[in-house]
Amino acid sequence: MADPLYELLAPYFDSPASPRLVPSVQDQVTAKYLNRLSTLPLASLTSSEPQSLAQSSHTALLSLQSLSARSNSALVASSEHLSSLRTTLPQLATEAESLRNDIPELDEQAVAFSEKYCRNAENEVLDRRKKALLMARNVDRLSDVLDLPTLLSSAISSSTAQGPSNATNYASALDLHSHIKRLHLLYQDSELVNSIYQQTEEAMQEMTSNLISSLRAQNVKLAAGMRTIGWLRRVAPELDGNSSNGEGSLGALFLVCRLAALVSMLSALDPLRDLADQETAIRLRDGNSIKKGTDAWSIGQQTERYLKRYIEIFREQSFAIVSMYKSIFPSGPDTTASDDLGLKFKSLGLRSVSQPTPTPQQQDPLSPLPSALSTFPLHLVGLLTTTLKQYLPNVRDKSSRESLLTQVLYCAGSLGRLGGDFSLLLADLGQDDNDEEGDGHGEWVEVMKKHRVLAGKLESLASGGSVRGMKGLADGRAKSPNEVK
Template identity: 50%
Template sequence: MSDLFFGLLEPPGSTDARLNDKPHHNDPVALEYLSTLASMPLSQLDGSEQQSLAQSSHSSLLSLQALCKRSHKSIIASAANHSHLRSALPALAASTNDLASAIPKLDNEAVHFSTTYNKSGDNEILSARKRALLLSKNVERLVDVLDLPTLLSTAVSASSSAPAANYASALDLNGHIRRLHGLYADSPLVTSVSAQADEAMQAMAKNLIVGLRTPGLKLASALRTTSWLRRVIPNLDSADTASTGGGLGALFLVCRLSTLINMLAALEPLRELAEQERTRQQQTPPGSAWSGGQQTERYLKRYIEIFREQSFAIVSMFKSIFPTPTNELSSRTDDCDPLRHVPSALSTFPFHLIEMLLETLRIYLPTVKDQPSRDSLLTQVLYCAGSLGRLGGDFGILLATIDVGEQAEEEWVEVVKRHRLMAGRLESIVGGKDKNSPDLISA
């Protein structure tokens, strides 16, 4: 009986009861309805139950109609989507299988890429990219480094307008380049920049040497120029000879000597006239009167004047720029070691200057036969010897070696007497003044 009731309660189209030998009565709604029917009297089952079922059916029908009216679009879209599931599900399954088969290949390629382009490994492409990235990050710094030789050359070439500021800037730039070369000695770029800086500093050294050969060089300019040369060419001013000037002192003396020779060479027209007079005197027969020598006198006066000014300026300027320490003077007097330090370049330089003057006097002074003219020239030479003697280079005693004729001895005695007399008067005048007044002779 219960199976019959369950068969009646089965929804239309259900095949569970037919497919199974023993139906499964597990529907809670059906079980609850059967329990309700079992508890009702027969009269109610025969009368009101049919009406109640009809009302419930009609109510369900109305609810279904309202639902279809309200949600028919969604239902139609769901039905359409369900119709595509038959083709979409196999395609999804195929794509899933393809993805599952491609994942191992992708994993192998990822492992190969990570192994090939590992940061700790050696890969040329990766190294090139690293260098390119580093170059792009530091391109401004590299441009600044590449501009250093241009700035240095500009500072050196523009030194004629403001040498103090430009040379100081050039030396600072060169010091910066030297520091870079010391830090990055293996860098070809820094090595190239350093080579260009060396060329610019060579040009600066040439300019400074030309500046030392300026005829009207002053002490302040000479001090600045030598200080710059010490920084540009430090090898010239080594530590063991810095007190005596070293190679830089010798360079200074050579430059100033070259200037003196050029200034004396400007007297070439007067020298040619004096040479012509000397030739005519040699051609004059012995015993005849000689009234020439005026051009020779002009040449010698101008020669001695230039020699006196420049020689005093050279020696005094050298002593001011390269002073000798007092402890070195005492060590020189007490030290008898033949292998001691090389003496200053100034120790032999005055002898070369004096020999230049004496050689000129030996050649041209005998041409001047007029006694007042000769006395004037000899007095001028004695003043030159005294001027250089204030710096330790008195060569008055060497003037006696000049052969100016048969009466040279008496002539020299008279000239020296007059010179000492005038020097004594001047000393008495200066000594009578206030001791705090400046020394006129040294001035």
Template identity: 50%
Template sequence: MADPLYELLAPYFDRPSTTSTSEAIPLPTDPTTDAYLARLPTLSLQSLTTTESSYLNAATQSSLRSLQALSKRSHRSVITATDHLSNLSALLPSLYTRSKELGDALPQLETAATNFATKYDRAAENAVLDRRKRAMLLSRNVDRVSDVMELPTLLSTAINSSSAAVTQGTGGAAASGYASALDLHAHVKRLRTLYPDSDLVGDISRQADDEIQNLITVLINGLQNPSLKLAGAMRMIGWLRRVAPELADDTYASLHGQIKGRSLGAATGEGSLGALFLVCRLGTLRRTLDALDPLKDLADQEALRRSESRDRQETWIGGAQTERYLKRYVEVFREQSFAIISMYKSIFPSALPIPGLAGADITSPTGTPIQTPTISESTSTPFFEAEDDKTPSALATFAPHLVDMLSERLRTYMPNISERSSRDSLLTQVLYCAGSLGRLGADFGMMLALLEDELNEEGEAGKPEETDEDDHEWVQVMKKHRVQASRLELLASGVGSGRKTSTSLDSRRPSAVPG
């Protein structure tokens, strides 16, 4: 119905003027025209004549206000777009020129890219790429490298803390600290084995070796501790075996090498550690004995007075201070020497005279040569070559040295003691000391005979007269010592048998029956 209505109203449309371009006849296909023509049939005749004109005026005013608001909002953008579009004619030739220049530069870019790919080709060796790879690898492993660089510091801290723990007497903390230090050093050595060409690992290994040398010094000082016990000594020797394996190598093996596939290091297992242990403990023994210097000074004063009385041809009576000094000296000597030798035998149980040395005399712990049989590879080949020099064991020379120390002290101060009872008491104490060391194979009781002969030769009467063997002082002391020992054994056996007899009698006695 819209089309007939449009045809009906078309003659009444306002014709646009020739000069106006904003007004035009509405087309029937226009959505606004179509919507308005569809609305007209719905209105009554009265509405068309009365309210339609006002409605059209209101719609016109509304559209006008909308256009004004739109122009107010968008006029700047429209003006700017117009200005830009006005420069488009100049920009297009410039764009064409730049595009042509870019096209001309593409071959050069392709050539440069080809040269770069050829220069940094991964298929061939390239120093720059290798350097960059190392830098990237270092960047990814910077945490690990920093941990490795801290190993010498951690090792030094562990050693210092262990040394402080030893000073304070906390053995458990010292043991854990030394164990940590040894584990760290073993880790550094393993890194050195894995990366022998690394300068960083080599520098860290050298620093760790310096700290281990400090640890060796600390351990050696620990072996000289006066309060050292067997457990602590065994731990320190074990640590020294780990940090200084060259000390554990046997002296014979280091001097003569391996012969017939065997070495003396496997036979003894002592190496230089045994001698080191004995030297450290000997130094401790000497320092302990040096603590008796106040008593020694008093004994020296008595020796001076005895010399003066001998010069005046007077009989010397005295020696109480000397007796006190020597008894204390012998007591300390007995305790310390027994502890040293017993600890040595516990730590180095295999450090015994080596069997199988062809025609070699091996020295026992008492210093007595012992001839050992020959063990040979065959009936004609000895275990070791005959021309090899056989060095005695460290313990074999240590025990005679201790005896020489004691005999020298007795030889110097025994003449100060004039009373026979005091001399007998002192010699009895020396015999007890000899018996104590005799339990470890170092009995030196027969030294008293040589000591008495030396004292008689140096005596005031010159050459001693010939006396019966039973009249010697050492013989009398030895007899008394044996009598006392036999009495103690008899008393001990009598007490035991008495207890057994009383027990047997009680068992045989009939039990009383209560009435």
């Protein structure tokens, strides 16, 4: 039905009255409309159908106008692109032909690149790139590792600024040093780790110097000394070598540092010592004429002041050094420092000390050295006796001499409680080189008798509950016999 109807209506197209193209019979819109016309009654073809077509045409016209208003720029651009297709398509075909010709060469280059930079092949450029990528992925870890020497130096500097009593950051510095040592053991071939380890060792050497310097301070308490020695054992384990007394070289180092502190404290008495030297020069110049004069008391007054202060400092510091040493370095099982010290004093014939039977280790001349404390008190006593022999003859007043000798006896008793009683070494101190009567030993015997009487009285006071007397006995303060009475 549609085809005869199409044949009937086709002549009306492309006519002067209606100059339009003839629609194709295969067009779906045309076929659909012809099918619709076949269903309409004849009367509607002249009445309602023209109005319906006019309305549809008007609606389509409005839609086209609205579309052209909205898509004006797109339509213009599409028109321009459509006009340029005549030149673009031939150019695209030419470039596609060129690309097709270049594909074999590109394939050869890709194969060559793949063979050159293969993972299994050794290539310097590829290795550098791999290292760069690895560093980029681990930049945070590298930054933390590079900051380790700075953190270590900061911890050491802050601890040094706080002083030996408040050096709390030394423990953190030691932990950092242990961590860096572990890294060095794990990555010995790494130049970066080796560089960090070298910087760390320099910082630890500085820390070792600071710790040793802290041992030379004047007022080092037992707790601070034990902490410092403990840190030195971790920082410099080579100083804590194997030895029979279990102290290594740290014991000798500790005694040397404390001796330097004692010498520093005694050097503060140089103004008084200069006055005592002047009195010594006067005594040596005038000889025994001072003894017969009327200014025997005034000529030794400055020397007495110097010796009193010297003996007081010596007593306090010597007792503190030896007691602190014994607390920090306990004696070993084979031999003790006090036994060694007693043997040293007995070898001088000064005190009857029970000598233990020498062990095979002690008889062996190649055995490890004894404790440093075995000879240290002898050096201390040598400093004291040298000073007393040099300046004690300047003091001519009997009560002043007895007061000084009594103070020395208290010092010997104080050190004697630690195994270093040197009272018999002082027997020759009372003998004056210019003393014609030779009553120096008699003076010493008299001082010893008075000292024993005073010691007995103090012991009786201590046993009777006198705290004051006990404290005086323990401190060993030097007083003249008249002052004690």
